[in-house]
Amino acid sequence: MIVTVFNGSPRGHRSNTHRIVEPFLEGATDAGARTEEVFLVECDIQHCLGCFSCWGRTPGQCVHHDDMPSLLERFVDSDYVGLATPVYGMLMTAILKNFTERLLPLNTPHIHRDEDGRFYHEGRWKRLPRMFMIANAGFPGGHNFELLKAYMASQDPVLEVYRDCGELLGNLEDLGDPGAKKRVADFYEALRSAGREMVASGEVTTITIDRIHSQFMPEEDYMDMVNRSWDEVDTA
Numbered sequence: 001m002i003v004t005v006f007n008g009s010p011r012g013h014r015s016n017t018h019r020i021v022e023p024f025l026e027g028a029t030d031a032g033a034r035t036e037e038v039f040l041v042e043c044d045i046q047h048c049l050g051c052f053s054c055w056g057r058t059p060g061q062c063v064h065h066d067d068m069p070s071l072l073e074r075f076v077d078s079d080y081v082g083l084a085t086p087v088y089g090m091l092m093t094a095i096l097k098n099f100t101e102r103l104l105p106l107n108t109p110h111i112h113r114d115e116d117g118r119f120y121h122e123g124r125w126k127r128l129p130r131m132f133m134i135a136n137a138g139f140p141g142g143h144n145f146e147l148l149k150a151y152m153a154s155q156d157p158v159l160e161v162y163r164d165c166g167e168l169l170g171n172l173e174d175l176g177d178p179g180a181k182k183r184v185a186d187f188y189e190a191l192r193s194a195g196r197e198m199v200a201s202g203e204v205t206t207i208t209i210d211r212i213h214s215q216f217m218p219e220e221d222y223m224d225m226v227n228r229s230w231d232e233v234d235t236a
């Protein structure tokens with residue numbers, strides 16, 4: 001079984017997104033999967049030209065000569081594919097969005113309608129990976145994930161991780177609040193469980209999903225902490 005995560009943070013290896021993906025993939029590896037995290041910021045991915053050559057003249061093949069052919073291969077060879085991103089302006093980053101637009105060769109132009117009346121393009125491959133989403137936001141609370149949830153609704157995701165208070169993820173050692181520190185550590189443990197469960201049984205239990213989304217600290221406290229840390233930045 002192959003699990004691949006495409007990380008769309010511009011911070012790459014230093015990203016909070018990576019801090020979430022890493023334990024999740026550790027769990028998946030424990031359960032026997034081959035795992036990979038692709039840092040899209042390091043890849044050469046041109047913008048889609050909207051020329052539809054991949055649907056017409058050269059079916060399944062893009063006119064660009066960049067890293068996408070090998071990324072598409074990794075995508076279709078996977079059993080599970082994760083899209084991982086920080087929330088940027090309520091959405092995914094431009095890096096990840098650009099990547100998703102370049103997935104067009106995976107589909108054929110033919111339009112179908114599903115049982116809910118929604119239109120979709122037929123896949124070029126008989127079998128496509130199950131999708132999951134890993135997102136983190138700098139704000140506290142859930143409202144920042146609403147657009148990503150709407151985006152994922154059409155993908156029948158096996159798991160969605162929507163982590164608020166993302167700026168706590170990298171500061172475990174500096175975190176004065178021992179309760180919050182414990183909850184962040186438990187979040188990482190819950191991600192390991194989620195990775196194991198997904199590979200072992202094809203789903204993640206609601207207990208684990210609830211653990212993943214447990215509150216790190218009261219929203220007001222987080223606000224105060226972040227605001228104070230910015231006040232301390234030396235702008236001279």
Ligand SMILES: Cc1cc2nc3c(=O)[nH]c(=O)nc-3n(C[C@H](O)[C@H](O)[C@H](O)COP(=O)(O)O)c2cc1C
Pocket residue numbers: 009010011014015016017018085086087088089090091136137138139140144166167
């Ligand atoms: C350009 C930009 C836009 C952002 N927009 C949002 C936003 O709409 N909502 C939010 O909660 N956080 C927003 N953030 C904060 C990031 O989501 C947050 O810092 C996150 O932890 C970064 O994750 P990363 O280290 O994986 O890149 C934004 C950050 C940047 C740089």
